[in-house]
Amino acid sequence: MIDRSALMATYAEPPVTFVRGEGSWLFDDHGHRYLDFLCGLAVTSLGHARPEISEAICTQAATLSHVSNLFGNELGPQAASLINDLVSQAAGSDGQVFFGNSGAEANECALKLARRVAPGRHLVVTTLESFHGRTLATLTATGQPSKHQAFEPLPTGFTYVPFGDLDAARRALESLEVAAVLVEVIQAEGGVNVPPRGYLPALEAACREAGALFMVDEIQSGMARTGSWFAFEDEGLTPDVVTMAKALGSGMPVGACWARSEVAAAFKPGDHGSTFGGQPLAMSAVLATLQTMAALDAPRLATEASERLVAGLMRLDGVVGVRGRGLLLGAVLDKPISGEVVATALKNGLIVNAVRPDTIRITPPLTVSAEEIDEALSRLESALRSVKSAEVVS
Template sequence: MTATADLQARFDAALMPNYGTPPIALVRGEGRRVWDADGRSYLDLVAGIAVSALGHGHPALTAAVADQAAALAHTSNLYLHPREVELAERLIGLLGAEPGGDARVFFANSGTEANEAALKIVKRAAGPGRGRIVSTANAFHGRTSGALAVTGKAAIREPFGPFGMDVVFVPYGDADALRAAVDTTCTAVFVEPVQGEAGIVTAPDGYLREVRAACDAAGAAFVLDEIQSGIGRTGHWFAHQAAGVRPDVLTLAKGLGGGLPIGAAVGFGRYATALAKGDHGSTFGGNPVACAAALAVLDTIETQGLLANAADLGALLADGITAAGHPLVAGVRGTGLWRGVVLTAPAAGAVQTAAAAHGFLVNAVAPDVIRLAPPLTITRDEIQAFTAALPAILDDTDRETP
């Protein structure tokens, strides 16, 4: 039995079956490369689902985590600590606001928890007669009860209802349908700048401005889920900055901690102070180690020019995939280092398997879409190594796909 097979057997015997049995057991990472339990090496183009923004073992991240863990690992929210304040101030600044102005931050441990906080914020701020929330078809906002209620993927939502919430789903990117659904009974609109879990589905130009206008006209809150798109993934600190809009509540997670669990909900205007003392909380939210990690991530993105790297190498990645001209590729969606390779057949699972056999980790996010979200530190040579190998990967997939 291989080391991987042994771990898989132990995994199946000890863990619940909700993830199935993962095909690869990773034991070590360095830079953009990871190694499995049997010593095989892979170029990581998934980054823990857009989480490992600095790759693996980055010295700035490991030093920040080690130093903070040695100094103070946990406080609970009965006490404050410097890293939490520094991180909140830093995020507010990156969002173009000033500490003490009209923005405030709540820290959680994940994107799902950030969206749960957003739900409570908008409900607290809503006036009388508002009880309906508008979301979009195929949206993904998390798997806890509140976040799942606004998740537009019926297959994962419906088995766990009812949720006790009035939620209406409209087609993503359809501004007319959105305007028709958002009226004075609407508490909030939840939307992603790009639908990540649906297959990196981009909205038409101007869509976020249409969402902002519809919310303004009805007095509803605009909640923008940037859990995947935020923290440099698209070549901007936050995707909405390129669209020239500001939401009422912004949710973040994934890349913020670079591998450490942290989420954030940022409120603006009246949504910044909607929660009163005792309205919400988190034992681990904003803990010193996660906040130190996030500060290291933000510092490194800034000092190493990783926003420009995401924009430039994201374009190189998309161009290289397109230039391959393989018949299994219908096109490439997305922006920055967040791309969806759209296939001409529902062969994404087979592509994922073939890519691993060639030494590349990719993600079959939909039956006909491969998601690529490599670390923001990825190099030109690593991008070109993947695009050069892609035709052979796809040829192997063709042979395996009926």
Template sequence: MEQAMEMMASADEVLFPNYGKRDLAFVRGEGAYVYDRDDRRFLDFTAGIAVCNLGHAHPGLASVIAEQAKTLLHTSNLFLIEGQVALANKLVRLVSAGTPYRAMFVNSGTEANEGALKLARRYQFVSGQPQKTRVIGLPNGFHGRTMGALSVTANAKYREGMAPLVPGLETATSYEAVIDAIDDTVAACIVEVIQGEAGVRPVDREFLQRLAARLRETGGLLIVDEVQTGVGRTGTFFGFEQFGIEPDIVTMAKGLGNGIPTGAILAKAEIASAFTPGMHGSTFGGNPFAMAVANYVVDTVSNPAFLAHVRRMGAQVRRILAETYEDVTGLGLMWGFDVPDAQAWRQAAVDRGLLVTVCGPKRIRVVPPLVIDDSHVALFEDVISSIERMS
């Protein structure tokens, strides 16, 4: 404990303060659990903010990482990388059974979204529609911290002191205002089918279908941000599969690399062709190491039996939450719920060996590894029961 306290004190002296005070540090993980230096075990229902879909120290993934580390980590995109071809073949078939898509690989969700914004504008330009430069984000949406992604992210707190943002990239004040704003100057709209940072709020299915139809009428593109909802998190490989829409561009990251920084942009082939040589790139994106990991993750998660397991576990988590809490929303293994005081509830959970995230003054988010089983759900239920008995 003393060593951990010294490390935290040192952190205050040498690290930026942008993450605030962090009172926990972990040294190892196993499955759905993480452990600190005192070997205290915590049930991890954060999964690195919806990243570690296969949990911690997954044996198969560890083997892939070790093998790739012994062969080749990085060459750059000056050279063809076999793992990119293999992964792209899998992803373009998962995103659509009939429409041809192409893939490009980056390092993070923010980079994927930034690339998608550029691609939307570039496509309209090469298609003879240079006036189509505006991109509209939804109320309460979150797409990242870089200047472009931030410009279509609605949270005013993240924008404070960052102005001026990128011209033509904007957010609407209501869903209806999004529809009303779509005209001949709109290159694209960017949406999450479930708004994770806003409290795990599924966007209305009918609205998304209306939005997609309006964009088709005007020639705008539909960008679906699957950074948090993709790779099995909602019980289907992509979250949009459950909303009856067909994206023009899909962005991915988080669970794709299970902790190894990895992201992807998928776009319909005609749209992808707008990125001619030199128009966009990444030094590290899609390197052999990241691709080895992502190929293993996709092979595992896309298995129908694996996705059925996610749906079954998700139904159990939802049942437990709905028995006690108000406004339980989400899909698969991605849930939000209301409590009287989110920070106090989070601390009570930590005291009982459970990790969750706060996404509002009265809102808790749980996004456990997709490999949890009945025993983990039972422990989660026990912790909730203990917290409620002490309330």
């Protein structure tokens, strides 16, 4: 038993301690193996210990791990250029990238940029049930009042509208103080919520009309997870700002904020920064991740695996629907028993998590095999069956 008493109690006591990972599998400190259908919350999208990534990180660590942002390094500009290639193809305009170390920092950059672009306009509109991070500003941007209460008074400058409610967004945009709308294309932490078709393009159009920036948070949905490099592509959006993190470094802490050139130009030297942002070690992971994803055609992998997984989930007794896209999925149960099912699945060697009382989030690696999908479905089926039969007995 590991003594965790020196750690702040910000996380619940973990049920398992992992010591090793390989592909879609994790191994605990007792030698048990688990199918990882969560991927550290959509982070290890190429599986654990992917050789291309570990080799790149090890080589870079032995060459040059850090230089301050007072000086240049060769990898940051290359990684930014690859990200710009991916985003600009879909968003239709060139842009620049700022690197931080997490999703929250990517969003912080977006929030500061919004204020810098439009002096005098300081409000950012976000959606209820959204999740944008845990720093004070990104926590406030997060549209979940239950997460706010303990930390009041919060920074000012945010206003919330229901996800999918276009009229509410249009009303919020009537204020001349609105600098930007920040929205997830698919709300991940909030329950894997997909908005009604047409909502996001109309929201973008409303932003254009109001002179506000349209910023999308692709921190969880990006990097091929939904079957496109970015989920906004499926909606035909052309955002001004795109934030990403999670799978971007395959587990190396890194977040990035891309902005269209005219928007990015608002930042001047000294406006923003981060000691570790864009440092060579994390950048080596970003380069290896993006190159490997491109070589594997990761969006296609996600789409193909999704077909088998969604069809299999829909056949399970107790699953009444599946929300999401690609491999960002929420299995909807006929009863609010997701917590029990997730705990039982873990005992059966399957890692998934509960995002709502009736919804289980499933985000396997994009490289998952057909056999692993079938095995995960069988472990989930057995967890569902045992929770339901325990309910009948009690």
